[in-house]
Amino acid sequence: MASLMTCSRTSGFLGGKLILKVSFPLFILQNNTNNNIKGGCIVVIAALLVILLMILILPLVNRYIEHNIEYFLFSMGVAAAFVSGVFSYDLIIHIFKNHLLYLVTVAVFLSGLLFEIFKDKFKTLIEITIARIPLKVFVFLVIVILGLTASIITAIIASIILVEIIHLLPLKHKDKVVITVIASLSIGMGAALTPIGEPLATIATSKLNESFLYLFTTLGIYIIPAVLALGFLGLLYINKLEKNSLIIEENYVEEAEEIKKIERFQFIFIQAFKIFVFILALELLGAGFKPVIDNYIIHLDSRLLYWINVTSAVLDNATLAAAEISPHMTTEQIRAILMGLLISGGMLIPGNIPNIISAGKLNIKSREWALVGIPLSLIGLIIYFIVLFVI
Incomplete structure (x- = not known):
């Protein structure tokens, strides 16, 4: 993920209480012509789409997931945060301060x-x-x-x-x-x-x-x-x-x-x-x-x-x-x-x-x-x- 951290953007979480400098891969697609970075961004976007499809489909086809939707969504949330490069200690701390x-x-x-x-x-x-x-x-x-x-x-x-x-x-x-x-x-x-x-x-x-x-x-x-x-x-x-x-x-x-x-x-x-x-x-x-x-x-x-x-x-x-x-x-x-x-x-x-x-x-x-x-x-x-x- 190091190659994806070239474009930073100030982001607010929990109603603006948390300010982080994080990389948003989608912005790189607009501002950086490096083919390797673009390829990495596409992978990240594809991974997020897969996570979204899993959230939409799996609870409908798997009764165990349907009955434990909270834990399933939590795991998907962690995965999405990691994929986007925003998962951090500060993010977790500020979530728990909500x-x-x-x-x-x-x-x-x-x-x-x-x-x-x-x-x-x-x-x-x-x-x-x-x-x-x-x-x-x-x-x-x-x-x-x-x-x-x-x-x-x-x-x-x-x-x-x-x-x-x-x-x-x-x-x-x-x-x-x-x-x-x-x-x-x-x-x-x-x-x-x-x-x-x-x-x-x-x-x-x-x-x-x-x-x-x-x-x-x-x-x-x-x-x-x-x-x-x-x-x-x-x-x-x-x-x-x-x-x-x-x-x-x-x-x-x-x-x-x-x-x-x-x-x-x-x-x-x-x-x-x-x-x-x-x-x-x-x-x-x-x-x-x-x-x-x-x-x-x-x-x-x-x-x-x-x-x-x-x-x-x-x-x-x-x-x-x-x-x-x-x-x-x-x-x-x-x-x-x-x-x-x-x-x-x-x-x-x-x-x-x-x-x-x-x-x-x-x-x-x-x-x-x-x-x-x-x-x-x-x-x-x-x-x-x-x-x-x-x-």
């Missing part, structure tokens, strides 16, 4: 612990509530409240609560799937309003070196109406079922067994640790892919960025956000990237944390999710493309 890394982890752990302590009272409360108010109103409130509070209680805890509620609903499995997909999209979007809610918001806030409420002020005007609209969509769906007399009681042994898993202290601890590893992985990925982003992505038109991020349907949106977002981007570009990621994340199970938790605990298959998630997210993408770029 207070959001610990804030999110502790929030996830404490929220899960509180839920574990009060879960029996919660179940009783849900059963009483369902018996006293119309089911369609209850579903509307669940979708909206979990969506709007996910940024405080975290997307993981909101998803765990959703699983408990969905389990108690007097619906057929296929109808539970519909409500779960709608609610998970609501949670995924709402959680992005603060850095606590989900890794995407944490990474975006950190990399842009912005305040705690930056995403709320930047995206709130788009996300809050979307959460309300999703709640209304759930209400309409239940209303249709009630008119057709399709509300029945159906409980699955598989669901009951899976739900037991989320009510264990061990699960709470493991989930908090995985979030910690997840954020480390995303920081490393962001550093490793920075050369590609700085030379190709940040110069693209915002409208193109919006649609490129449909790829978040097959990869957790926080991973793409870590790779794409740069402090050099305009507010319009950042808004396009984040909205594209958030909406597309509802298409398939791997696209977002709420999807993964809910599908796993409620025994929802990939095809079942896709039949609802793809059309729902595509409609959302079209609507928000018009709102963001046409009106």
Whole structure:
């Protein structure tokens, strides 16, 4: 890699807290005609593309990797950072100095612990509530409240609560799937309003070196109406079922067994640790892919960025956000990237944390999710493309 270190560029990590002089091979392609250096740069770029393809494909074809995505992404992040020549002791130290890394982890752990302590009272409360108010109103409130509070209680805890509620609903499995997909999209979007809610918001806030409420002020005007609209969509769906007399009681042994898993202290601890590893992985990925982003992505038109991020349907949106977002981007570009990621994340199970938790605990298959998630997210993408770029 010594031949690649001839072109240095000042780079900021973790919201500008780290200043490193690092080599970005892509710049050499533009400024140095030495054939050996060019050849080395091409190798580096090819290696980064291979890493990106591995991130996109392997979780889909290997169940073990899918279930251990955090550790897989961490290894890919380390590889990308090494390939780009940015891996260093200073980088690691400054990543661990990121207070959001610990804030999110502790929030996830404490929220899960509180839920574990009060879960029996919660179940009783849900059963009483369902018996006293119309089911369609209850579903509307669940979708909206979990969506709007996910940024405080975290997307993981909101998803765990959703699983408990969905389990108690007097619906057929296929109808539970519909409500779960709608609610998970609501949670995924709402959680992005603060850095606590989900890794995407944490990474975006950190990399842009912005305040705690930056995403709320930047995206709130788009996300809050979307959460309300999703709640209304759930209400309409239940209303249709009630008119057709399709509300029945159906409980699955598989669901009951899976739900037991989320009510264990061990699960709470493991989930908090995985979030910690997840954020480390995303920081490393962001550093490793920075050369590609700085030379190709940040110069693209915002409208193109919006649609490129449909790829978040097959990869957790926080991973793409870590790779794409740069402090050099305009507010319009950042808004396009984040909205594209958030909406597309509802298409398939791997696209977002709420999807993964809910599908796993409620025994929802990939095809079942896709039949609802793809059309729902595509409609959302079209609507928000018009709102963001046409009106």
